[in-house]
Amino acid sequence: MAALIKDKLDSISEGCFLIMPNKKRRNTSQQQLRKKQRSKTKTTVDVTQRCEENSQGISNIGFQKLFNGNESFDSMLYRKSSFEQCWKNINDDISNILLDMNETAVENICQFVYKSRNIEEGMVALPYHEIPTGLVFAGINTPDHNTQFSHIASKLREDSKAGKQKNFVSLLQSKDCGNIKNMFKAMIERFLENTPNALSTDLDHDIIMDDNEENDDDAEDEEDIIRTTERAATSYRLGGASARPSKCLPYDMKLLEGWYRHHQQSYENKPNLVIILQDFESFEPAILQDFFTICSEYRSRLPIVCIMGIATSTEILHQSLNKSTIGLLRIEKFRLEQSGVWFNRVIEKVLLDSTSTLKFGARPYKFLLDHFYLYDFSMTKVTASLKYALMHHFYGNPLSIFLPLLQMDEFDMTATLQQWVRNDFINEHHITHIRMLGSFKNYVESLADTDPKKALQLLEDDDFLITEVVPSLLCDIKIYQEQFKMGFNLLLLLQKQFPSFSSVNKSKLMLLLEVLEAKDGLxxxxxxxxxxxxxxxxxxxxxxxxxxxxxxxxxxxxxxxxxxxxxxxxxxxxxxxxxxxxxxxxxxxxxxxxxxxxxxxxxxxxxxxxxxxxxxxxxxxxxxxxxxxxxxxxxxxxxxxxxxxxxxxLRSFTKLPLFELVYYTNIKLHEKSFASQPRASAQTALTQPQHYINCSCCDIEKSDQIVTSEHDTCILYKLYLECGRLINLYDWFVAFGCIIEREKRPANQKLEENEVQARFIRSVAELQFLGFIKPTQRKTDHVIRLTWSNI
Structure with a gap:
């Protein structure tokens, strides 16, 4: 019997054959089946055409007519254009400050790239090839590195256009380099983007298409890429040889070597291949070790220069790379200016020097300081906060049309406002809103005793208010801003005269905060x-x-x-x-x-x-x-x-009439947008669930009232609020079960104890996940007690 089985197995093994796919065929039946399946899974979305009225808000980047639609369309467009121009000026100032601040460091980095080859030629020949590497300390806030290293890459490319040595730049981030194959693939793609006539015509398109396909089709992807490379590689000569097809994969360094040999013939000096690793700490150490080892092997044929962005210190370099890999790097250190220097210059430029943009009041300015110095030192968030203030001012304030008038003198202001009145650019709603401003009311009340006729005319004569009084008041605000800057500099000058009195001296930003917070001024x-x-x-x-x-x-x-x-x-x-x-x-x-x-x-x-x-x-x-x-x-x-x-x-700006047109004092929206409080939101959702689930049966008058129709987690949380700091788990369970028993259920469905226990455990787990409670082992009564979390 065993012999019979053995013979059958032998016959079966003799009948098994391995059939290799034909490489010349474009698509096998399995490949066609996969493509059909992928095409079926693609969902089609029907896009309905919007009418002109519905698309008006989108076409105007969200700007809508205010005053319940009674604002003129021209006024809305003026607010839109004013916002774009104002933000463009501020954004240009921010970018210029960053460039000027790091100009010396970026210039040193460029000189390091240019001189790397000359230094290597003067050194003794080594059995291995060192990679010139620049360590750039860019600060602890890694999201800001994107802007800083983009400026470095742009500077290297600009110097190439200016007649200096040519540089091909490849800027890499850790999110694009999950493994060594993707890292080389991304690097080669970035290099190919430097030349318009490179292989990227057909190759990059197919590479991008391949990224969207499944990862288990590696054999199919490689075969298609080889054929694509064969078509694209015929457009150049590889190392002076005749045109011939290349079967290099997109992550093969031979492809980069052939591309480089072809394009270096167009330049007198050999271009540098600059690789910028933006966030070095986020790369996998094993991938970096393999990457530097392979690049070192090609260093004799390709002039590779590496620039690495570091947020902490050089210790991370020794923690990520082993000694043999570090030995392949010829390291030089560079340091960019810290974000605090940039923040000081931005505040001085935007809030002090400029007289034609939105100014911050005491509370928004303090919010800006606290979130920069106490949280993340983020330049990106400061920029976003400034833009959000402008958006809030121009999107929701119809009187924001008066802010651009600060760029004019009093004669031009008067002429512009007269033209607005004639063209119905300003209507009665604008005038009413001006009279409703708190500073304008105080101004009229101050005139009631000294000049009652003018006070009455301000309340009754619209043309007099718009064409005569508003230009004069806006010019007074401009004069005040110049005087405020002069007084602030005088305060700094007096403070510098007494450096020994350290208790008096304060930083410029804190001094500005103290001046703004003074209700009656200094x-x-x-x-x-x-x-x-x-x-x-x-x-x-x-x-x-x-x-x-x-x-x-x-x-x-x-x-x-x-x-x-x-x-x-x-x-x-x-x-x-x-x-x-x-x-x-x-x-x-x-x-x-x-x-x-x-x-x-x-x-x-x-x-x-x-x-x-x-x-x-x-x-x-x-x-x-x-x-x-x-x-x-x-x-x-x-x-x-x-x-x-x-x-x-240094008198307070709140004493100026119409200061609301120029000074931004609203802080509530900033706190909601940039200082969210998820714990408070979760507490509100647990105590008042009707506002979140829109359920009519859960409508309650008091937040501590418990309704059986509420969610189990809400019931459990309200029961916990009735207890002290410690609660017995069994007592909590019994109280929860008593409320659940009062639920309205069909007669044939009875509440079982296992169901109550399961719902209780699930709700406890949800509260623990939200961070409201945490279990604490206590020997007393031999039970587990839950205490309030200090998170």
Whole structure:
């Protein structure tokens, strides 16, 4: 019997044959079947044609007519164009700041690429080929590296067009390099994109098509790519030989070598092949080791240069690569500027220097600072936050049409507004909204006592309001912005005069926040101004001359704003020159007298807070002004002048009429969009589920009311809120079962204990997944208790 079975098996094995597919055939029957199956799985979507009214909002990037559709179409288009122009200006400033900030570092990287070959020729020949590698420290926020390394790649390509040595650049990211095959494939594709007449005509198209197919068809993909390469490779000569077909796969380095040999003939100097690994920490170490090993083998034939972006430190290099792989790299370090430098310059450019864009109030500005310094140091989020503020202002505020008027002078503003009134560009709804502004109401109330006729005219005469008052008020806002910038720089100048007083000195951004948060602006009652002024009173003769020189340099830039400042400085300069020309013995004698008075008057100035002490202090200051030296008198005058000037220049913008047209003070939408609170949303959903599931049977009056028709997780969560910090698991289960028993069920369906237990366990797991509870082992009562999570 065993022999019989053995004979049958032998006969079967003799009848088995392996039939190889014919390579010359385009498609086998199995391949055709796969393509039919894939074509059947493709879903077709019927796109309905929209009418012109429905597509109007989409065609205008979401801009719609406000005032319930009563806004004119031209006004809506003007808001759209104003938003695009304003954002273009801000975005250009942001990009230029980033380029200027890293200009030196990027130039050094380009010089490293150009000199890599010269350095290699002057070195001793090694048995292995080193790859010139630049380590670029780009900061801890990796999402921002995309912009920074795109600028580096663009700079390398621009230098090639400018007549310098040609560079072929391939920018790689870890998401495109899941394995070594995909990494070389992506690298070669990026290099082929550098030349319009390269193989990419037919090859890239088929490569992209192959990426969408299934991964289990590797044999079919390779066969199709080989045939595609055979067609495309006939367009160039490989190494001077006659045109011949190539069967290289798209991830084969021989394909890159042949392409490079063909295109290097067009240049006097051999172009460099620059490979940029944008996020080095995210690559798989094994893939990087194989990649550098293979590139090192081709280094003698291909001038490969590698640039790697690192977010942390060089330790990650030793953690990812072994010693043999690191030995293949000739490393040089570069460092880009940190994002904090970029943030400082952007805030200064957008919120201080510019007078024709949207300004931030105290709360939005504080939100911007907190989320940058306390969360992620992200340049991308700062840019998105600025754009979101502009979108909120122009999309939803019909009065945003007045913001671009700040770029004009008062005469052009008046002419533009008159034209708007004639063309019905502005209607009665715009005028009503202007009169409803809080700052305009305060302005009218202030005129009620001094000029009641003008106040009444503002409320009744529309043309007078739009064509005469609005241009004047907008020009006042422009003047205020210039004065605010001048006062802020004066505050910085005074702070730099006293570097030893570290408790006073603050960064520029924090100083701006303090100024914006002051409700009545900076005045003599402000602690910071009071301390700075007291320090100015104590400066000696040498520091008086230095301070006058810096003040003269500062206000020479703002002569058009207020020329009286320079006149006052000229008076002090003459007094100081007379002081320097006086007799030395007289100066010495008066200095001793001045120091004695200062010790009596200014020693404990900060410790006196009673009314009597302040009165005595003021009298002592007046005595010092009369009996002190000329230097101390000048210092006293400068201190009093700084006190009054800072109070005037740094007054609060909320005192300006129509400041709502220029200043962005809404913070609620920013908090919802950029500081989401998923835990609070989950709590609201669990206590008020009717707002989320739109269920009429679950409508409740109070959030703590429990209805049997609610979701099991909601019931369990409300039961937990009735308990303390610790709850017995069994008691929780019993309370849950008592509520479930009151459900309305058919007579033939009874509630079983296993069903209650299963629903209870599932709801507990959901609460634990949301992070509201966590199990804690406690020996008391031999039960597991659940405690509130501190997440």
């Amino acid at each position: 005045s003599e009652n402000t602690d910071m101004v009071r301390r700075l002024v007291s320090f100015v009173r104590k400066i000696d003769t040498e520091h008086v001359g230095r301070l006058l020189k810096e003040l003269r340099h500062l206000f020479s830039e703002y002569e058009n704003v207020n020329g009286s400042f320079l006149k006052q400085l000229a008076v002090w300069d003459k007094r100081y020159e007379g002081l320097m020309e006086a007799d030395d013995n007289y100066n010495t004698r008066m200095d001793r007298k001045s120091k004695l008075l200062e010790g009596m008057v200014l020693e404990n100035e900060q410790r006196r807070h009673t009314e009597t002490a302040k009165k005595v202090q003021d009298q002592a200051l007046e005595h010092l002004k009369q009996k002190g030296t000329e230097a101390s008198k000048i210092a006293m005058d400068i201190a009093d002048w700084c006190d009054k000037t800072l109070g005037h220049l």
